[in-house]
Amino acid sequence: MAIKSFHPPQRILMGPGPSDVSPRVLAAMARPTIGHLDPVFVTMMDEMKALLKYAFKTENELTMPVSAPGSAGMETCFVNLVEPGDKVIVCQNGVFGGRMKENVERCGGIAVMVQDDWGRAVDPQKLEDALKANPDARIVAFVHAETSTGALSDAKTLVEIAHQHNCLAIVDAVTSLGGSPLKVDEWMIDAIYSGTQKCLSCTPGLSPVSFSTRALEKIKSRKSPVQSWFMDLNLVMGYWGGAAKRAYHHTAPINSLYGLHEALVILQEEGLENSWARHQKNHLALRAGLEAMGLNFVVPVKDRLPQLNAISIPDGVDEVAVRNILLNDYQLEIGAGLGAMAGKVWRIGLMGHASNPRNILVCLAALDDALGRAKAPVKRGVAVDAAQKVLAG
């Protein structure tokens, strides 16, 4: 049996990630592989760190991409900062807060869960109450942009509250980096991780992270070694660290890093603030179209995340059939519900390169057709017009 080369179809990726990858990024990844200690490569790594500092709005020296997906960035934060017996307050308002709890417990820490409704921002008052009830807590962790529900939390306020109670703050910015205002230094975030396949328009598989000096002090004063050899920042920094000569730790995913470098160059060309504004404007256009059809958002306006639009599935509609029409007839992928929201919502992503007027109009026209064929109780023939009015405005 002669298996032939794999040629994936060209899709439009408007789910919860991966999102469309810029052709410039794909082209960069096809450039020649060189050694990961080659001086030319090391220069590229220094540029990468500078570009990531720009994207995170930080001067943190320890800012670099972990050689693995967002979940590994999450794990890097927890294994380095949580020691056995440490009490960690985890604010959960969706799927990813639950993963934080798993991480804390696998590090031997004690997770105190602060639950918020799915589809709502994390409530700062509940965090404050939990910290008052747990004066021995050392760390607070929360998700800035909950991709499972489309809710955006007030990271600045949550970090402030954590610091008032002598806690470090770990923030999940997998879906916010590049898409929503995020200011690591100004908001005094201690440890943050992201992903490359959401608003950075890059392929999956890398996780930008950044650690403050406060976080580094905690890591340096650990009583026990970090349980993970691969993610131990003391070792990783021998490769990614300062000006000293680089030592082999693991073989970096060289071509993937070319891709992230290019993605960050694109972000810098556009301007970070312009990218945030583009995500917001395109969200408003998509929203106008969806609401004109009579579809309803899950998240109230004040908590809404522009790059992830969760809408309720109309009663009696076969949600899988609708997504199949989008995928097979329009080459368009949107996301299904996750966790408690499985079967109840669709998640339409407008992330990075995919957040553009063409995708909005194609998505609305395709949904109009698919929902019509599914006999959904929606208003037909109005969505594209409503979105175009916002795009023109």
Ligand SMILES: *Cc1c(COP(=O)(O)O)cnc(C)c1O
């Ligand atoms: C996608 C995502 C992750 C996990 O990232 P992977 O690259 O899939 O490992 C973590 N947190 C949030 C909020 C995400 O959206």
